[in-house]
Amino acid sequence: xxxxxxxxxxxxxxxxxxxxxxxxxxxxxxxxxxxxxxxxxxxxxxxxxxxxxxxxxxxxxxxxxxxxxxxxxxxxxxxxxxxxxxxxxxxxxxxxxxxxxxxxxxxxxxxxxxxxxxxxxxxxxxxxxxxxxxxxxxxxxxxxxxxxxxxxxxxxxxxxxxxxxxxxxxxxxxxxxxxxxxxxxxxxxxxxxxxxxxxxxxxxxxxxxxxxxxxxxxxxxxxxxxxxxxxxxxxxxxxxxxxxxxxxxxxxxxxxxxxxxxxxxxxxxxxxxxxxxxxxxxxxxxxxxxxxxxxxxxxxxxxxxxxxxxxxxxxxxxxxxxxxxxxxxxxxxxxxxxxxxxxxxxxxxxxxxxxxxxxxxxxxxxxxxxxxxxxxxxxxxxxxxxxxxxxxxxxxxxxxxxxxxxxxxxxxxxxxxxxxxxxxxxxxxxxxxxxxxxxxxxxxxxxxxxxxxxxxxxxxxxxxxxxxxxxxx
Amino acid sequence: xxxxxxxxxxxxxxxxxxxxxxxxxxxxxxxxxxxxxxxxxxxxxxxxxxxxxxxxxxxxxxxxxxxxxxxxxxxxxxxxxxxxxxxxxxxxxxxxxxxxxxxxxxxxxxxxxxxxxxxxxxxxxxxxxxxxxxxxxxxxxxxxxxxxxxxxxxxxxxxxxxxxxxxxxxxxxxxxxxxxxxxxxxxxxxxxxxxxxxxxxxxxxxxxxxxxxxxxxxxxxxxxxxxxxxxxxxxxxxxxxxxxxxxxxxxxxxxxxxxxxxxxxxxxxxxxxxxxxxxxxxxxxxxxxxxxxxxxxxxxxxxxxxxxxxxxxxxxxxxxxxxxxxxxxxxxxxxxxxxxxxxxxxxxxxxxxxxxxxxxxxxxxxxxxxxxxxxxxxxxxxxxxxxxxxxxxxxxxxxxxxxxxxxxxxxxxxxxxxxxxxxxxxxxxxxxxxxxxxxxxxxxxxxxxxxxxxxxxxxxxxxxxxxxxxxxx
Numbered sequence: 001x002x003x004x005x006x007x008x009x010x011x012x013x014x015x016x017x018x019x020x021x022x023x024x025x026x027x028x029x030x031x032x033x034x035x036x037x038x039x040x041x042x043x044x045x046x047x048x049x050x051x052x053x054x055x056x057x058x059x060x061x062x063x064x065x066x067x068x069x070x071x072x073x074x075x076x077x078x079x080x081x082x083x084x085x086x087x088x089x090x091x092x093x094x095x096x097x098x099x100x101x102x103x104x105x106x107x108x109x110x111x112x113x114x115x116x117x118x119x120x121x122x123x124x125x126x127x128x129x130x131x132x133x134x135x136x137x138x139x140x141x142x143x144x145x146x147x148x149x150x151x152x153x154x155x156x157x158x159x160x161x162x163x164x165x166x167x168x169x170x171x172x173x174x175x176x177x178x179x180x181x182x183x184x185x186x187x188x189x190x191x192x193x194x195x196x197x198x199x200x201x202x203x204x205x206x207x208x209x210x211x212x213x214x215x216x217x218x219x220x221x222x223x224x225x226x227x228x229x230x231x232x233x234x235x236x237x238x239x240x241x242x243x244x245x246x247x248x249x250x251x252x253x254x255x256x257x258x259x260x261x262x263x264x265x266x267x268x269x270x271x272x273x274x275x276x277x278x279x280x281x282x283x284x285x286x287x288x289x290x291x292x293x294x295x296x297x298x299x300x301x302x303x304x305x306x307x308x309x310x311x312x313x314x315x316x317x318x319x320x321x322x323x324x325x326x327x328x329x330x331x332x333x334x335x336x337x338x339x340x341x342x343x344x345x346x347x348x349x350x351x352x353x354x355x356x357x358x359x360x361x362x363x364x365x366x367x368x369x370x371x372x373x374x375x376x377x378x379x380x381x382x383x384x385x386x387x388x389x390x391x392x393x394x395x396x397x398x399x400x401x402x403x404x405x406x407x408x409x410x411x412x413x414x415x416x417x418x419x420x421x422x423x424x425x426x427x428x429x430x431x432x433x434x435x436x437x438x439x440x441x442x443x444x445x446x447x448x449x450x451x452x453x454x455x456x457x458x459x460x461x462x463x464x465x466x467x468x469x470x471x472x473x
Numbered sequence: 474x475x476x477x478x479x480x481x482x483x484x485x486x487x488x489x490x491x492x493x494x495x496x497x498x499x500x501x502x503x504x505x506x507x508x509x510x511x512x513x514x515x516x517x518x519x520x521x522x523x524x525x526x527x528x529x530x531x532x533x534x535x536x537x538x539x540x541x542x543x544x545x546x547x548x549x550x551x552x553x554x555x556x557x558x559x560x561x562x563x564x565x566x567x568x569x570x571x572x573x574x575x576x577x578x579x580x581x582x583x584x585x586x587x588x589x590x591x592x593x594x595x596x597x598x599x600x601x602x603x604x605x606x607x608x609x610x611x612x613x614x615x616x617x618x619x620x621x622x623x624x625x626x627x628x629x630x631x632x633x634x635x636x637x638x639x640x641x642x643x644x645x646x647x648x649x650x651x652x653x654x655x656x657x658x659x660x661x662x663x664x665x666x667x668x669x670x671x672x673x674x675x676x677x678x679x680x681x682x683x684x685x686x687x688x689x690x691x692x693x694x695x696x697x698x699x700x701x702x703x704x705x706x707x708x709x710x711x712x713x714x715x716x717x718x719x720x721x722x723x724x725x726x727x728x729x730x731x732x733x734x735x736x737x738x739x740x741x742x743x744x745x746x747x748x749x750x751x752x753x754x755x756x757x758x759x760x761x762x763x764x765x766x767x768x769x770x771x772x773x774x775x776x777x778x779x780x781x782x783x784x785x786x787x788x789x790x791x792x793x794x795x796x797x798x799x800x801x802x803x804x805x806x807x808x809x810x811x812x813x814x815x816x817x818x819x820x821x822x823x824x825x826x827x828x829x830x831x832x833x834x835x836x837x838x839x840x841x842x843x844x845x846x847x848x849x850x851x852x853x854x855x856x857x858x859x860x861x862x863x864x865x866x867x868x869x870x871x872x873x874x875x876x877x878x879x880x881x882x883x884x885x886x887x888x889x890x891x892x893x894x895x896x897x898x899x900x901x902x903x904x905x906x907x908x909x910x911x912x913x914x915x916x917x918x919x920x921x922x923x924x925x926x927x928x929x930x931x932x933x934x935x936x937x938x939x940x941x942x943x944x945x946x
Contacts, residue, residue, distance in 0.1 A: 203828075204824070204827040204830070207827045240917075317823075354677040362709065445715055
């Protein structure tokens with residue numbers, strides 16, 4: 001088998017069970033791949049090849065004995081560093097973190113390990129995961145495997161890059177403004193922002209209704225496999241919700257009514273992305289769905305205000321308590337995040353944000369009166385430049401200079417309307433080589449429909465299954 | 474049938490369908506009862522006997538045609554005035570709301586009406602529903618049918634008093650700190666605080682995780698009937714959850730493991746309440762459950778701080794957006810609520826509040842780990858005196874003077890840990906004639922277990938089905 005590191009997780013696990021592949025052989029391929037590409041990408045941290053290989057050997061023995069520990073036994077995966085693992089460093093991409101150690105293990109990581117996966121590395125993030133790109137004073141610049149001049153996006157950028165580069169079969173992410181979907185889109189992989197509460201989180205972040213932990217993978221089926229491992233109630237997360245199992249047989253959308261929004265309200269969008277989004281819609285039509293173009297008249301300024309005020313209520317203070325704002329260990333973008341979010345929180349408060357949020361939720365909700373799902377671009381821009389913090393320089397999207405670069409992404413509305421399941425699925429590539437993505441949004445709590453629609457588009461577009469869907473690394 | 478006004482809703486609807494009773498006959502009985510007792514109770518507002526009787530006549534015709542409108546067709550019910558009805562007055566118990574009109578109809582009202590219920594009156598609340606008793610400058614004192622010297626509790630006090638006095642078969646309530654459970658307990662009726670989101674509500678208050686709307690009734694079965702009508706996702710409420718149908722066959726608890734907490738942490742509880750709570754536990758043992766005493770070591774001071782900060786951040790701004798907090802026409806208890814909650818919010822903040830809430834969640838979850846359900850008293854005090862606002866006078870419970878009378882109730886922990894379903898069920902009566910209640914708490918989102926346990930205790934105790942379970946009015 002060639003390019004073992006690019007096989008799907010589903011295929012690798014099938015081959016493990018059929019004893020056609022050994023976990024050791026697969027681990028060695030992934031480790032070799034990481035050795036080869038990491039010097040140019042910088043997406044992985046805390047690799048311990050000996051310990052991970054020992055886990056692969058143990059998994060091989062379990063398969064030989066016909067007793068794998070779980071559905072991911074022996075599969076090399078990476079976990080976002082933000083998700084703690086007891087006893088391991090907790091760096092959060094910050095220069096403040098000297099000596100910080102994780103005191104517990106995130107439920108998502110625990111479930112992944114309990115299913116037998118080998119966490120062979122953790123993945124990079126921006127400082128405090130507060131940005132839509134991935135570079136930091138602590139870890140430097142993580143690059144996009146498709147074009148090294150660009151960022152993989154963020155904050156789960158190390159995870160997105162690792163999947164695209166073939167150094168992990170599954171990867172975890174977290175999303176409080178787009179941090180799963182943005183890197184999934186820029187890296188040409190699949191990312192799932194489940195409805196708030198579906199995947200358990202850690203206190204007190206489980207109480208932040210914008211915050212969702214979740215699965216990233218190279219295919220919709222792999223993403224479903226991983227989601228089924230990590231989803232469902234956990235005793236440590238009071239708000240975590242009962243599991244909804246994603247079925248194996250995905251992609252039947254015949255007769256399904258899908259709304260196409262080529263943008264959301266007045267969010268700017270590049271023509272290349274619009275074209276790829278329309279191709280995605282045509283793929284769904286080819287699969288038998290009824291796709292109608294609609295408008296979702298939300299206002300970028302209201303989404304920005306609500307989100308900043310919301311972030312200013314919990315996330316901003318959690319960063320600000322680390323040190324004084326003028327401490328030179330802070331990155332400029334972290335400082336900007338604290339300042340902007342605190343200013344808006346002070347101005348309108350949580351109740352003011354709730355009024356805006358309610359309006360946005362109802363505007364989005366109206367689209368579902370006559371549709372089972374909605375598709376719209378994940379990001380309006382074709383790339384974030386690697387290493388650029390967008391604090392001094394403003395980002396221009398489709399000829400429009402925007403105040404806050406993160407609003408180039410159409411992701412925040414679904415942190416505001418956080419009960420919608422949203423699957424980001426590749427829609428094509430831009431001229432700069434960077435992939436583009438579409439958000440597949442289903443009704444609140446209707447996870448299964450999002451996966452059906454994503455799988456149908458993936459199948460019809462046939463992008464990611466093609467051998468050419470590989471970055472030239 | 475004698476005492477038609479005290480027959481259960483379930484039996485009334487069955488008799489309608491069997492044509493053994495007519496909606497007109499039943500309405501006339503309820504209207505006569507209201508004429509008789511309302512001068513002493515003062516629970517009902519906006520009665521329009523002619524219009525309601527016309528609805529009863531129409532329902533009677535539908536039953537005669539064999540085509541009732543829904544499962545509640547022709548049933549006289551009442552709704553808390555805080556549940557707006559489009560075009561109807563929305564006074565919220567305040568002298569400062571002259572001319573306020575309901576902007577929309579609340580989903581619970583819409584669903585009750587769609588099911589055919591006759592909303593023959595609305596019910597009193599304290600000003601802005603911000604207290605645990607029911608009296609206001611606008612509507613005066615609502616009294617407890619069991620002992621007119623006492624309050625029915627609040628804020629859904631009019632609803633509970635109406636049920637106890639036989640002027641409605643079902644009633645709506647809302648609960649942001651105990652406002653369904655407190656009056657249910659003091660009035661000897663049943664009230665269900667569903668998991669946050671299960672019953673839809675109007676934006677933007679749907680985003681306040683302490684806020685739950687729900688059903689009150691005289692029996693567990695009637696509460697289930699009503700809850701099944703009002704629960705489930707609604708397009709106007711983004712966070713509303715899928716429905717969990719409560720089965721009609723309730724009360725099998727054989728083998729169920731139930732934790733008994735005679736108090737929660739350091740909340741004071743009167744001996745009479747403890748004794749009735751233990752009787753409730755014995756009833757469950759008799760029904761085949763395994764009941765074990767546990768300690769849930771939450772601290773009253775933490776609950777008070779977290780909840781006041783939460784109210785200050787989210788509820789106080791809804792009030793101060795329509796009235797000045799220093800307006801002298803506000804009741805003293807509203808001013809106190811605003812002063813205290815705003816001060817605590819300023820001290821603790823949203824992020825600090827979330828941290829406290831997270832600790833309380835973990836403590837409750839740990840106590841619950843081995844059990845399917847938890848039972849604890851609804852209220853530690855034996856009664857709130859009618860007309861007393863507990864601003865200058867402090868409430869003493871079990872010999873302990875409380876800074877804030879609301880802590881005489883054990884309800885707030887389950888607004889903080891708001892995903893637990895909590896059914897308040899009568900446990901007996903105190904020497905002053907007032908009923909006592911027990912909170913049946915099931916695991917997050919496990920509504921059905923709460924109803925099974927409540928129904929089993931109700932059946933074994935045999936209190937509410939006894940002919941003497943009637944206030945002496």
